[in-house]
Each structure stands twice: as C-alpha cells, then as structure tokens.
Amino acid sequence: MPDTLTDPHAPAPADPGAGLPPGAARLVALLVGSAFVVILNETIMSVALPRLMVEFSIAASTAQWITTAFLLTMAVVIPVTGYLIGRFSLRTLFTVAMSAFTAGTLLAALAPTFAVLVLARVVQASGTAIMMPLLITTILNLVPAERRGRMMGTISIVISVAPAVGPTVSGVVLDQLSWRWMFWIVLPIAVLALGLGRLWVRDVAERTAVPVDVASVVLSALGFSGLVYGLSSIGESASGDAPVSPWVPLGAGLVALGLFVHRQLHLGERALLDLRAFGSRAFAVAVALVVVAMMALFGTLILLPIFLQDVLGLSTLRTGLVLLPGGVVMGLMAPVVGRVFDRVGPRPLVPPGAVVASAALWLMSTFDQGTATATVVGAHVLLSIGIALMFTPLLTSALGSLPPHLYSHGSAIVSTVQQVAGAAGTALFVTVMTRGATRAAEGGAPAAAATASGVQDALLWGGVVSAVAVLLSLLVRTPATAASAPQATAEPGTDRSRAGERGSDETASVG
DSSP states (O other): OOOTTTOTTSOOOSOGGGOOOTTHHHHHHHHHHHHHHHHHTTTTTGGGHHHHHHHHTOOHHHHTHHHHHHHHHHHHHGGGHHHHHHHSOHHHHHHHHHHHHHHHHHHHHHOSSHHHHHHHHHHHHHHHHHHHHHHHHHHHHHSOGGGHHHHHHHHHIIIIIHHHHHHHHHHHHHHHSOTTHHHHHHHHHHHHHHHHHHHHEEEOSOOOOOOOOHHHHHHHHHHHHHHHHHHHHHHHHHHTOOSSOTHHHHHHHHHHHHHHHHHHHHHGGGOSSOGGGGGSHHHHHHHHHHHHHHHHHHHHHHHHHHIIIIISOOOHHHHHHHHHHHHHHHHHHHHHHHHHHHHHOSTTTHHHHHHHHHHHHHHHTTOOTTOOHHHHHHHHHHHHHHHHHHHHHHHHHHHHTSOGGGHHHHHHHHHHHHHHHHHHHHHHHHHHHHHHHHHHHHTTOOHHHHHHHHHHHHHHHHHHHHHHHHHHHTTOOOOOOSOOSOOTTOOTTSHHHHTOOTTTTOOEEEO
C-alpha cells in the first residue's frame, strides 16, 4: 500500500474521512507531545519566583523577568512563523525548534546567575514559539475537515491545559526539590522528542522561496513586544515596582503595530503575516472570543495562587493540587468536545461554554477569607468546563474556514493573539487586584483581608469581560469549510501546486 506521506506521487485515500494517511498519527502524536512539553514551560516558573528572589538576592520586579522574557520572545517570534512554515520544511523547523528548546532547558538547569537564567528562557521561548503554529498548520493540512474537531481538541489540550497544569507541576517539584529540577526533569523528554523527530520526520514537497520583508519583521517585533511588555508592566506599575511607565512601551507598540498592519495590507502575497485571514467572518469572531477566553484563563491562573496562599494560607504544594482538577477536566473534555463538534458544529457548544465560564468568574468574585477550598476547586473546574466547550470549536471553525494557503498565517495569528491576550488578562487582573488591595489596606484592613478584597475586585471585572464573550458567542456560525480533504498529497504540476499558494499548505511528515 503506498504511503501518501512519504511518497509525493501516491494517490490520496479514497475516503479521507475513513482515517488519517499512513504515518500521520505518529507524526501528530510526536508534535502534540513535543508542543505540550514546550508550552508547559510558559507557566511552570510562576510558583518558583519566591525561591529565585532568595537565591539570587533580587527584587520581585526583577524576578518577574523570568516570565516576561519568555512572553516577549514568544510575541516576537510567533508572527514570523507564518513565513517560516511557508519557506522551510517541517523537518527543518521541528529540528530547529526542539534544538533551541533543549539547549535553553540545559542552560536554565545550569544557570549560575539570574541573567543567564533569563537568557536560557529566551532560548527556550524561541523554540516554543515555532512549535504551536507548526502543529496547527500540520494538522490542518493532514486531517480531513470532518475529523478536524477531534484533532483540534487534542491541540486544545496543549494550548489550555499545559499552561493550567504548569503551577501544579512546579508546586509538586518545589515541595521536595530545587527549582533547577523543573528543567532537569524536562530535559530528557526534550532530547527524546528531538531524536524521534530526526528519525521519523521526512519532507515530501518542495517549498516556494518567498523573500522576507525585513521592515515587516522589525515592525512586528517592536509592535508585539511593546504590547506584551507594556501590558506585563501595568501590574508592576500599580504596585510602584515598574522601572518605566507602561504607557511608554504600550504607545510605541501600538504605533509600530499600526505601521505593521498597514504594511501587511499593501504587501499582498509577500506579507509576513497575511491579514486577509480576517476577511473570514468566522475567523474574526472566533479570534475575538479566543482573546476573552485567554484573558480569563491567564488572569485566573495568576490570581488563584495568590488567593490560595496569601488569603487561605495554603502551601505551594496544596495550591498546585487545588488547581490540578481544573486542568485535568479540561484535558479530558477537549477530545470529547472535538468529537461533538464534528457532528454538530460550533453553535451548540460555544454559547453554553461562554455562559458557564462567565458563571464561574462571577462565582469567584464572591471569594473571601471564609471561602472553603472545595468551593475554589469547584469554581475552577466550572471555569475549565466553560473554556473547554469554547476553545476547540473556536479554533476548528476559525482555522477551518480559511483557504489552505492561509493556514500557516491563520495559526500564527491565533498563537500571537493568545500571547497578547494572556498578557492583557494578567495585566487587567493584577492591576485591579493591586489597587483594590491597596485601597482596603489604607482603610485599615489586615493584609489577608485586603488581598481578598483586591481579588474580588479583579474577578468582578473578569465577570464583566466574560459577559462580553457571552454576547459575542451569539455571533458564532458554522462556516463553509474552505478545504475538506488533506492537502499534503498534491503532486508537482497539478492545479494546486501551480496556484502559487506559497508552499504554506504543503506539509512534511514521517517516514
């Protein structure tokens, strides 16, 4: 039987919905596992900040760079991945991504100073930024439209569950070991993934050489890094720790981003990030909802550990365990929601999910010093259920509505938006919490009560933002699918290969 992934002249399966092309399952499993490991590192260090402050004798405003540097690098690299995926093969990009992540992980485990640790996080993030768009684009090209829901459900596990369980993993490790072990544990997994990728991943189609627009790269880096850094600094500014006003990088970022958008609209096929994807109504609505969902997810991931430790007095380990059920539920639901989506589409799933997530945030806004731990677990699980009902249908309907030549750009846009939305959610929640806690403390409230008051204020705003998501969810429709069959088997000389789709819909695979 010919292998449609390793033989570019082999015919596509007669029934695309009957199953994936031979070898595709192994490829997807490798990419999903690798992506989960690299995305996990986005939040794994959040619980370790107090340890780092003591060991390296640094202030909180300095320690936060361990996370900010990671987010900044992601924001700079991800917008370029649309071009990279169209220009280079899957095997090349996978090797580069996992090599960078592995090298960064080793450097972090050995870091003698905090500056070296931050540098290691930048190297890690460089690989992480490539992996997620690479995974999404590959699945869009390999998987028939009628099976994309369940596969995108698997991707949802990576996007939403990996960051959610990061604090749990770090809490368990830090309870018994040094923070360096969070990198030593991940290192052999990264090395294994890199080795398997070198053995399994093969290329099947030629790529179209598209010149990169240097001005777009510079504007993208300035714009997105300015936004992420500015948003990340708002929380510090509220507590008086920010070295510079957050409005400076925010303003510079917005100007650069405006110039970037203007340039992309005029470059056409040469655009670094093809914004014509927003011409799809399904894509535009879904991206708006993803922004709200990621703001809620990352905002609560920041606030709940603070509430559990500073208000309820829980240890680092118990804090991680309290947040674990929500991550597990989200992971279990993702593939189930994907299968349901394949049958009924996004409409029966997204609005109920938005309502459930909103209800959870409004419930969290009532948390105080007398709140039982079980109530926190229940509310977090409820939020996880709501986000799980939303995320897979939104990703699948948004990206599936695009023509194949926009797959890589669509996945890069979604990944970039997630980073900016996560930073915005963190900034909003931390700023409101800090100001609310300061106001309560000035009124004579004890430290724990003041923190609880600030958390209530922040989660109340989270409830308001989630109400917007409920309204937006009513606009969700089942889009006309742009491509209903795998695109990885086009032969040279066919209409598709002559269409000049910049190679972004070509894919690579396993041998």
